[in-house]
Amino acid sequence: MPVPEDRRYSKEHEWALAEPDGLVLVGITDFAQHELGDVVYVELPQPGDRVTQNAQMGEVESVKAVSELFSPVSGEVTAVNDEVKNAPELLNESPHDKGWLIRVKPDDPDELDTLLDAAAYTALTE
Amino acid sequence: MADAPLRTTVLHDDHVSLGARMVPFAGYDMPVQYAGVLAEARAVRTAAGIFDVSHMGRFAVDGPDARALLDWMHTADVGEAMPVGRARYGLLCNESGGIIDDAIVYRLGEERFMIVANAANAAKVFAWLERWRAERFPNATLTDRTSEIAMIALQGPDGTHIAGQVAGFDPDAVRPFNVVETEVMGAPAFIARTGYTGEDGVEIMPASEVASALWRALMDAGAAPCGLGARDTLRLEAALLLHGSDMDETVNPIEAGLERFVRLERDFCGADAVRAAAEQGTARVLAGFRTAERGPAPRAHHRILVEGSDVGEVTSGSYSPYLDTNIGLGYLPREASEPGTPISVDVRGRQIPAQIVALPFYKRSR
Numbered sequence: 001m002p003v004p005e006d007r008r009y010s011k012e013h014e015w016a017l018a019e020p021d022g023l024v025l026v027g028i029t030d031f032a033q034h035e036l037g038d039v040v041y042v043e044l045p046q047p048g049d050r051v052t053q054n055a056q057m058g059e060v061e062s063v064k065a066v067s068e069l070f071s072p073v074s075g076e077v078t079a080v081n082d083e084v085k086n087a088p089e090l091l092n093e094s095p096h097d098k099g100w101l102i103r104v105k106p107d108d109p110d111e112l113d114t115l116l117d118a119a120a121y122t123a124l125t126e
Numbered sequence: 127m128a129d130a131p132l133r134t135t136v137l138h139d140d141h142v143s144l145g146a147r148m149v150p151f152a153g154y155d156m157p158v159q160y161a162g163v164l165a166e167a168r169a170v171r172t173a174a175g176i177f178d179v180s181h182m183g184r185f186a187v188d189g190p191d192a193r194a195l196l197d198w199m200h201t202a203d204v205g206e207a208m209p210v211g212r213a214r215y216g217l218l219c220n221e222s223g224g225i226i227d228d229a230i231v232y233r234l235g236e237e238r239f240m241i242v243a244n245a246a247n248a249a250k251v252f253a254w255l256e257r258w259r260a261e262r263f264p265n266a267t268l269t270d271r272t273s274e275i276a277m278i279a280l281q282g283p284d285g286t287h288i289a290g291q292v293a294g295f296d297p298d299a300v301r302p303f304n305v306v307e308t309e310v311m312g313a314p315a316f317i318a319r320t321g322y323t324g325e326d327g328v329e330i331m332p333a334s335e336v337a338s339a340l341w342r343a344l345m346d347a348g349a350a351p352c353g354l355g356a357r358d359t360l361r362l363e364a365a366l367l368l369h370g371s372d373m374d375e376t377v378n379p380i381e382a383g384l385e386r387f388v389r390l391e392r393d394f395c396g397a398d399a400v401r402a403a404a405e406q407g408t409a410r411v412l413a414g415f416r417t418a419e420r421g422p423a424p425r426a427h428h429r430i431l432v433e434g435s436d437v438g439e440v441t442s443g444s445y446s447p448y449l450d451t452n453i454g455l456g457y458l459p460r461e462a463s464e465p466g467t468p469i470s471v472d473v474r475g476r477q478i479p480a481q482i483v484a485l486p487f488y489k490r491s492r
Contacts, residue, residue: 037147037355038164040445041422061423063163063445064355066474092162 001030001125004096008112009121010054010072015096016112019103024073024112027100028060028091031125037062039091042084044069044101049077051104053111058101060091069101073111079103135180136276136334140341146353152245154181157353166356167447170323174282175352176344179322183248184271184331185255187239191263196231196239198262198395199255201379201388204231204239213303213318216387217379218243218251219396223403224375225382227251228367230320232305240271240316240331244369248272258395275316276337278330280349281360283490285327286319288347292340293317293330302326311336311343322357324364324488362455363448365414365486371426372412372441372455378403381457383412383485410438413463414487415480417452417471420445422478424454424471431470431477432462440471448488458482 007017013032017025041061051057051071058069081100084090090099132155146157160166169175187196197205202216210233218226227247232240243251252270259266280289289295293310295317300306305318315332332340345351367373373382380403390401424443429436443454467482
């Protein structure tokens with residue numbers, strides 16, 4: 001299963017990608033979408049909301065089950081991927097790219113260092 | 127119970143080697159999905175899918191009293207009025223009219239029947255049949271054939287065609303709710319034109335030793351392997367009830383909206399109570415609803431509200447790929463059960479607007 005090396009991972013199967021402008025893009029991993037099965041609904045915070053590392057930031061629902069989403073970083077939500085709200089299947093089809101969930105202005109950019117790198121996350125999911 | 131080792135069907139190794147995701151269900155380790163619930167549901171609605179339903183109980187009832195025993199136990203008329211080669215869906219009720227299980231009875235010969243019970247209720251149903259057999263119908267024999275006969279549901283618009291290719295099934299000769307005794311992959315089998323998806327199709331009951339070869343042959347012929355996840359979504363769209371969720375021994379067939387499967391003029395176990403319910407009416411009834419838009423899905427045990435008052439509970443709920451919104455069933459006061467009635471469902475603290483709709487949610491075009 002692909003685990004891109006350009007980003008960090010939480011044990012809750014979210015990823016956090018530091019962007020050149022200092023913002024952080026957040027999504028769920030390919031492993032997570034595979035475990036969930038077909039996603040039919042995503043509940044996300046609003047732009048302007050605060051999220052906290054390891055705290056619930058929303059939920060994702062597959063045909064058969066509901067799972068909580070935990071933020072891998074603390075900060076302010078600057079953007080939400082409206083496309084996944086309208087087409088939740090993007091989380092299954094493109095979890096690392098088109099299926100991103102929120103963009104966050106991090107309180108502390110170094111917080112990403114507390115997350116797993118690709119090798120450690122791969123080990124976690126094996 | 128939770129620690130008991132899981133049982134397996136004869137197709138278990140096939141599911142695992144084909145990469146299905148396995149979950150415990152009714153004491154069995156069963157496939158919940160292969161390619162994914164939505165892809166599988168789509169395959170069944172547009173082409174064909176196969177389901178391993180070998181975990182269901184298959185009981186042979188034979189002998190001079192077989193017909194009378196089943197006629198007493200089952201709410202449909204499976205006695206004089208059911209010719210050889212026919213199948214009927216109905217309920218097994220306790221003396222108070224509570225639903226012990228729903229089951230299809232197949233008439234294979236003058237004195238030869240098969241009854242198929244839900245996996246979760248199989249032991250209970252067998253014991254219930256045996257109790258009445260011993261008490262009132264001693265000239266019937268009851269045989270648990272669950273492990274020696276497998277059961278594969280082949281469902282979808284291409285289902286009967288594939289059954290023809292692989293199993294020599296003739297859809298012109300075997301109409302819906304008929305059953306034929308035949309040979310499949312060189313072994314004895316029954317093929318019934320029945321199912322639990324709202325689609326045309328068959329349920330093939332072959333000798334267990336050919337089940338794996340049949341599963342592979344059906345896949346090769348184009349049937350998509352499917353799991354319990356898709357089966358549950360498809361049956362809910364077709365408003366086919368699930369015993370243990372949508373009905374149980376605390377409700378009678380009238381409350382469950384299943385009058386059409388009860389011959390009220392007949393004498394069957396629980397008939398007096400069911401007749402009384404039909405004559406006097408029941409305070410509550412099972413109704414279906416759909417949500418106004420996609421959103422968090424109502425699930426079993428969520429509360430149903432009408433004008434802010436808690437009036438009932440969801441018994442089944444799911445996203446419906448056919449309607450592209452969420453659907454569900456639940457028990458409601460009769461006055462709140464009319465199609466068009468606005469309701470809301472409490473989904474983890476959020477009031478999700480929905481509306482009562484006529485059942486089924488999905489009906490195939492013929």
